[in-house]
Amino acid sequence: MQNFIFDNKTTIIFGKDTQSQVGLETKKYGKTVLLHFGGGSIKASGLYDEVVHSLKKEGLKIVELGGVKPNPRLSLVKEGIKLCIDQKIDFILAVGGGSVIDSAKAIAIGAKYEGDVWDFFTGKAEIKVSLPLGVVLTIPAAGSEASTGCVITNEDGWYKRSCGSVLIRPQYAIMNPVLTYTLPSYQTACGATDMIAHVMERYFTNELDVDFTDHLCEVTIKTIMKHTKIVLKDPSHYATRAELMWAGTIAHNGLLGTGRIEDWGSHDIEHELSGIYDIAHGAGLAIVFPAWMKYVYKHDVNRFVQFAHRVFNVDIDFNNPESTALEGIHKLQSFLSEIGLPTSLKDVNIPSDRLEEMAKKATESNSLGNFVKLHEKDVLAILQIAAE
Amino acid sequence: MQNFIFDNKTTIIFGKDTQSQVGLETKKYGKTVLLHFGGGSIKASGLYDEVVHSLKKEGLKIVELGGVKPNPRLSLVKEGIKLCIDQKIDFILAVGGGSVIDSAKAIAIGAKYEGDVWDFFTGKAEIKVSLPLGVVLTIPAAGSEASTGCVITNEDGWYKRSCGSVLIRPQYAIMNPVLTYTLPSYQTACGATDMIAHVMERYFTNELDVDFTDHLCEVTIKTIMKHTKIVLKDPSHYATRAELMWAGTIAHNGLLGTGRIEDWGSHDIEHELSGIYDIAHGAGLAIVFPAWMKYVYKHDVNRFVQFAHRVFNVDIDFNNPESTALEGIHKLQSFLSEIGLPTSLKDVNIPSDRLEEMAKKATESNSLGNFVKLHEKDVLAILQIAAE
Numbered sequence A, B: 001m002q003n004f005i006f007d008n009k010t011t012i013i014f015g016k017d018t019q020s021q022v023g024l025e026t027k028k029y030g031k032t033v034l035l036h037f038g039g040g041s042i043k044a045s046g047l048y049d050e051v052v053h054s055l056k057k058e059g060l061k062i063v064e065l066g067g068v069k070p071n072p073r074l075s076l077v078k079e080g081i082k083l084c085i086d087q088k089i090d091f092i093l094a095v096g097g098g099s100v101i102d103s104a105k106a107i108a109i110g111a112k113y114e115g116d117v118w119d120f121f122t123g124k125a126e127i128k129v130s131l132p133l134g135v136v137l138t139i140p141a142a143g144s145e146a147s148t149g150c151v152i153t154n155e156d157g158w159y160k161r162s163c164g165s166v167l168i169r170p171q172y173a174i175m176n177p178v179l180t181y182t183l184p185s186y187q188t189a190c191g192a193t194d195m196i197a198h199v200m201e202r203y204f205t206n207e208l209d210v211d212f213t214d215h216l217c218e219v220t221i222k223t224i225m226k227h228t229k230i231v232l233k234d235p236s237h238y239a240t241r242a243e244l245m246w247a248g249t250i251a252h253n254g255l256l257g258t259g260r261i262e263d264w265g266s267h268d269i270e271h272e273l274s275g276i277y278d279i280a281h282g283a284g285l286a287i288v289f290p291a292w293m294k295y296v297y298k299h300d301v302n303r304f305v306q307f308a309h310r311v312f313n314v315d316i317d318f319n320n321p322e323s324t325a326l327e328g329i330h331k332l333q334s335f336l337s338e339i340g341l342p343t344s345l346k347d348v349n350i351p352s353d354r355l356e357e358m359a360k361k362a363t364e365s366n367s368l369g370n371f372v373k374l375h376e377k378d379v380l381a382i383l384q385i386a387a388e
Helices: A018-027 A047-057 A074-086 A098-110 A185-203 A211-233 A238-250 A265-277 A281-312 A321-338 A355-362 A376-387 B018-027 B047-057 B074-086 B098-110 B185-203 B211-233 B238-250 B265-277 B281-312 B321-338 B355-362 B376-387
Strands: A004-006 A011-014 A032-036 A061-065 A091-096 A133-137 A149-154 A159-164 A172-175 B004-006 B011-014 B032-037 B061-065 B091-096 B133-137 B149-154 B159-164 B172-175
Touching (some): A011 A238, A018 A047, A018 A091, A018 A133, A018 A172, A032 A047, A061 A074, A074 A098, A091 A098, A098 A133, A098 A149, A149 A265, A159 A265, A185 A211, A185 A281, A211 A238, A211 B238, A238 B211, A265 A281, A265 A355, A281 A321, A355 A376, B011 B018, B011 B238, B018 B047, B018 B133, B032 B047, B047 B061, B074 B098, B091 B098, B098 B133, B098 B149, B185 B211, B185 B238, B185 B265, B185 B281, B211 B281, B265 B355, B281 B321
Parallel strands (some): A011 A172, A133 A172, B011 B172, B032 B061, B091 B133
Antiparallel strands (some): A011 B004, A149 A159, B149 B159
């Protein structure tokens, strides 16, 4: 087990009607709030009105910035930073899913930085200070509500890049499972896949002595798979929406990675896909992760056998452990198909003509991943498997 | 699932040599430190010197208060409070196990309260402010290094009582598994039992829709049992000491209780035992918990079947689920015996002459527990089972 620091400061306020507490929570951090959100869904659902009412009740001044798109864009982040400076914003409130939260995080660090906020995403600058931010979560998926990470897409070249720091963990996350009842099936399935991928990026490690977190990872994946299947049949099932929502936070708040060297190769490869083709991140992961698994499993067959056996109850073939490992990958792909996700680039009409370009772009600064270090040729091979 | 707030502010600094960071971490919170510890073991091991060196290196002023005993006493807490006020202490550093940490927590709240600190333990006062505190952990057991709880024994009547608040979560917990190599087997086993009991107090709930945390609880218990058996044979096995230490924190930092109504009946009954007879808390739990289980299992046989099946791999007898439930309790008792703990009051030479007195005292303010509400007669019946 590696030495680690686990620093988990986000206060989770979970359950029915919790959005009414947003004003009281926000008041702890300042008087002028940037209310950041996406499209019209929070207005249609009435959530926007509830949030504004709660903030106004506590006498808070609201500055609005809507319009966050999936795979959130740098241009809107820059608009938000300007607003924060001009309007002397104390606190950023993200109402939405991972894209809105990540956009809010980028604004929060950019507003306190004199240079170009993109510097944080290229490694030119390190996060040293941030405006505080809070979240009312409407999409369980990205885990950004309690994570240290942030992913933004720069339209200039369609680079999708990440940065991270404990300083951008939200101060609080309000999580009401009822707010997720209206999520379409496809988005629910994409969210579940993102959660599972967050666990798997931690699970596939070369660290041997991580028995406790291995088991925590396995039951988290199993919980997500089980409840995704239930919720796709019964979208307004409170208990199941709640299990998914809470598991999504734990999948990515850092606990499951304690003591491990995490991988993140599949996420980085997927960022090339959704950066260029603007597909849902979860759909991209459903395509890339199994391809990555097929490419790397021989590096540590035992770990893939463990995954197959413990997560999917695959009988271990002791005479042929490779077949057990492959059966686990096959079971994961079957699950992804079952919940309606693509498992090949063909399924989302992405042609093979830019695979080389993506492989080159993904590795232009560094190799990807840790379980196996991936160079340009490896990323290309994985994308080719994904294209099959 | 119940609505919940999960507020988990303790920074965990985990791994080899981490105690050298204690000065830097402490400096964030003030200049004058109360160094609180137990007997001579930290001096014999050299840890005391390392901690003092690290604190002095950062220019911190140290005031010492040693002498904390297992089942920590109110009289020493009061001495500590006086020291804090007289010496204008900014920060309390607990170096030791749960007893030292709990003593430090009680001092931290008492130093900021004008009345009698015991008021917090009788429910007369609510914790509204606390001195900040930190921990260098030497005994994985109580989980107090990241918990909201604190248990103190009042020598006047030998009342062992608890209080709790997020305000007494330590600011940081430094956890180096190497520091636990020298723990005697009995203390290691008692610690493991305390951890398992912390999970079980959360596991046995009437809340039905807690699938995710059920699974997290189950693998946490399994991890603790597995690694306890290994470590008793090989006390200097780093990976195993690390698994136990980290599982002990997760067992009691609140995560496993999210969305649930917790029980705590067994802990409260045990407090009567260790309050009067001064036995190790873990040993008391090894006696009381199985007795509690035998008394209450009929209240929800299915939950006990789930426990037996998932934690101990007991085959489910679908024609006779009660036998499966009882087999799970039996397996737990066998495990406790195997690791060298008592499972009956007789094993620790506690006679039956004061069972009525303990049952009366335990319930004099309120009934105990939530899974089943326990009144005086119930507590007596459980103690009688424990005496068998």
